[in-house]
Amino acid sequence: MPKLKLPAPPLPDRLNPRPKRPGSTKTKPLAEAGISAIDWVDERTSLSQGARWMMFRKIPKGTNWFYTLGSATLFAFLSQTVTGVFLAMYYRPDAAGGAYESVRYITNEVFLGEFVRGMHKWGSSVMVILIFLHMARTFFFGAYKYPRELNWVIGVALLVLTMAMSFTGYLLPFDQRSYWATIVGVNINGTGPFVGPYLSDFLRAGPEFGATTLARFYAIHMLLIPGILAALIGAHLYLVAKLGTTAPPWIKADDPVQKEEKA
Amino acid sequence: MPDRHQTKSKYTTDRRIPGAFEGETVTRRRFMTASAHTYGGVATMMFVLPSLAFALGPIFEEQDQPWQDVGAADEFDEKSYIPKTITIASGVGEAGKSTVYMRRFDPKIDKEPKDEYNDFIAVSTRCMHLGCPVRYVPAAERFICPCHGGVYNFRGEVDGGPPVRPLDRFYTRVRGGRVEVGPRFSVNREIKRFSPRDPGQALDGIGQYLYPARPSIRKLPNT
Ligand code: HEM
Numbered sequence: 001m002p003k004l005k006l007p008a009p010p011l012p013d014r015l016n017p018r019p020k021r022p023g024s025t026k027t028k029p030l031a032e033a034g035i036s037a038i039d040w041v042d043e044r045t046s047l048s049q050g051a052r053w054m055m056f057r058k059i060p061k062g063t064n065w066f067y068t069l070g071s072a073t074l075f076a077f078l079s080q081t082v083t084g085v086f087l088a089m090y091y092r093p094d095a096a097g098g099a100y101e102s103v104r105y106i107t108n109e110v111f112l113g114e115f116v117r118g119m120h121k122w123g124s125s126v127m128v129i130l131i132f133l134h135m136a137r138t139f140f141f142g143a144y145k146y147p148r149e150l151n152w153v154i155g156v157a158l159l160v161l162t163m164a165m166s167f168t169g170y171l172l173p174f175d176q177r178s179y180w181a182t183i184v185g186v187n188i189n190g191t192g193p194f195v196g197p198y199l200s201d202f203l204r205a206g207p208e209f210g211a212t213t214l215a216r217f218y219a220i221h222m223l224l225i226p227g228i229l230a231a232l233i234g235a236h237l238y239l240v241a242k243l244g245t246t247a248p249p250w251i252k253a254d255d256p257v258q259k260e261e262k263a
Numbered sequence: 264m265p266d267r268h269q270t271k272s273k274y275t276t277d278r279r280i281p282g283a284f285e286g287e288t289v290t291r292r293r294f295m296t297a298s299a300h301t302y303g304g305v306a307t308m309m310f311v312l313p314s315l316a317f318a319l320g321p322i323f324e325e326q327d328q329p330w331q332d333v334g335a336a337d338e339f340d341e342k343s344y345i346p347k348t349i350t351i352a353s354g355v356g357e358a359g360k361s362t363v364y365m366r367r368f369d370p371k372i373d374k375e376p377k378d379e380y381n382d383f384i385a386v387s388t389r390c391m392h393l394g395c396p397v398r399y400v401p402a403a404e405r406f407i408c409p410c411h412g413g414v415y416n417f418r419g420e421v422d423g424g425p426p427v428r429p430l431d432r433f434y435t436r437v438r439g440g441r442v443e444v445g446p447r448f449s450v451n452r453e454i455k456r457f458s459p460r461d462p463g464q465a466l467d468g469i470g471q472y473l474y475p476a477r478p479s480i481r482k483l484p485n486t
Pocket residue numbers: 066067068069070071073074077131134135137138143144148151152153154155156158159162233236237240244245246
């Protein structure tokens with residue numbers, strides 16, 4: 001007998017499965033197999049506890065569509081991750097011409113290449129727009145206040161890293177636009193007093209834009225920052241589930257005295 | 264209830280810890296904890312430090328800037344610039360090439376001190392705002408940047424727009440009737456030579472201290 005039991009969805013009565021009659025104990029064998037497989041894992045990991053903790057949270061009265069902006073950003077990130085992994089199967093970080101050629105090949109020759117590259121290219125802008133909208137939502141709803149300050153701080157790190165993703169990714173097609181935009185971007189980094197000159201040498205791997213600059217940007221873009229982003233998003237979501245979300249500012253807390261008078 | 268904050272003797276024997284011996288102050292538990300943390304720290308540093316040094320190495324490594332032949336000495340005059348192509352980064356083909364504008368030193372307009380390295384003036388095309396490639400426009404006798412409207416006069420001094428200092432130059436020398444272009448240097452408003460700086464880094468006033476010279480490219484003494 002399966003032990004796993006999830007709360008029933010709030011369906012109208014006629015859509016709910018009928019209660020079993022005494023004597024008809026047969027369950028569908030396929031469902032039985034699936035449930036017992038899940039049971040097997042759950043018995044050894046207690047994962048369902050975590051899933052229930054994450055999914056069946058209490059949410060405040062007044063929760064609205066603006067609360068989906070964080071998840072929308074999350075899905076933009078997931079889409080970037082998946083399309084990026086597949087782009088990496090054809091991309092070559094070779095500054096002597098191979099990078100440009102491999103991107104041309106993806107766009108013009110690979111089946112659905114233009115589509116997957118387009119998803120990644122446009123998706124990057126979508127993610128930046130969504131992250132700003134989500135930040136605006138948490139700001140205007142006052143959701144950054146106690147006890148959620150740390151989630152705001154993690155959010156700022158996520159924002160900066162997302163910008164760093166945009167900067168490092170822009171170079172990869174290695175056409176005239178990405179080359180000169182990166183030169184300008186690196187030089188903007190260089191205008192910071194005292195550390196600037198060393199920072200731009202670090203980004204370029206030397207005093208000139210050279211053979212290892214592209215490889216460096218590629219490694220930062222596809223390994224270093226995504227790893228940190230994924231870890232920080234985990235921490236961000238953990239805090240969301242642990243602290244719960246805030247009610248919109250126009251929702252007043254129920255006054256127990258008033259409530260009693262009304263009743 | 265016993266006072267939990269009461270100061271205990273530092274000797275394990277006084278504290279009646281089983282297996283304690285005379286004069287011992289560090290418990291085995293503390294010793295094990297400390298050594299486990301130390302081993303963990305050492306093992307982590309064994310891969311973190313070399314990796315960091317590996318990524319930061321190029322900041323400290325001086326890059327070669329070999330002398331490059333750009334043409335016969337009689338090819339160039341004082342009147343106008345002739346564009347020549349040099350390699351500023353090896354191993355990346357076209358992406359490592361750059362244009363320099365060449366002319367002869369003209370005592371009538373060039374007021375900087377004459378020496379063996381400026382018979383010919385080699386002006387870099389790197390805009391000193393943020394690094395876009397400037398182009399010499401003969402009709403205007405000016406260098407013009409395509410990016411944010413930077414304009415430089417015939418000597419490469421800023422005429423207008425956002426650039427913070429005159430265009431960089433390269434050392435030149437003549438070998439057997441051929442002109443060679445050598446290492447890059449930056450200049451301030453008086454066309455005084457400075458160690459190469461990146462665009463956007465001013466060299467007048469306190470600029471040269473705000474933006475120190477880097478070990479990755481040949482330094483001129485005291486600049
Ligand atoms: C990779 C980028 C990000 C992802 C994937 C993400 C994801 C999420 C999700 C799914 C939530 C749940 C509630 C909601 O959707 O509104 C949330 C909440 C929150 N986020 Fe983000 N977020 C990101 C960036 C940011 C940024 C840039 C900030 C602000 C600087 C921020 C601050 C917050 C705060 C304060 C909450 C708590 C909201 C509340 O308790 O009502 N996040 N985030």
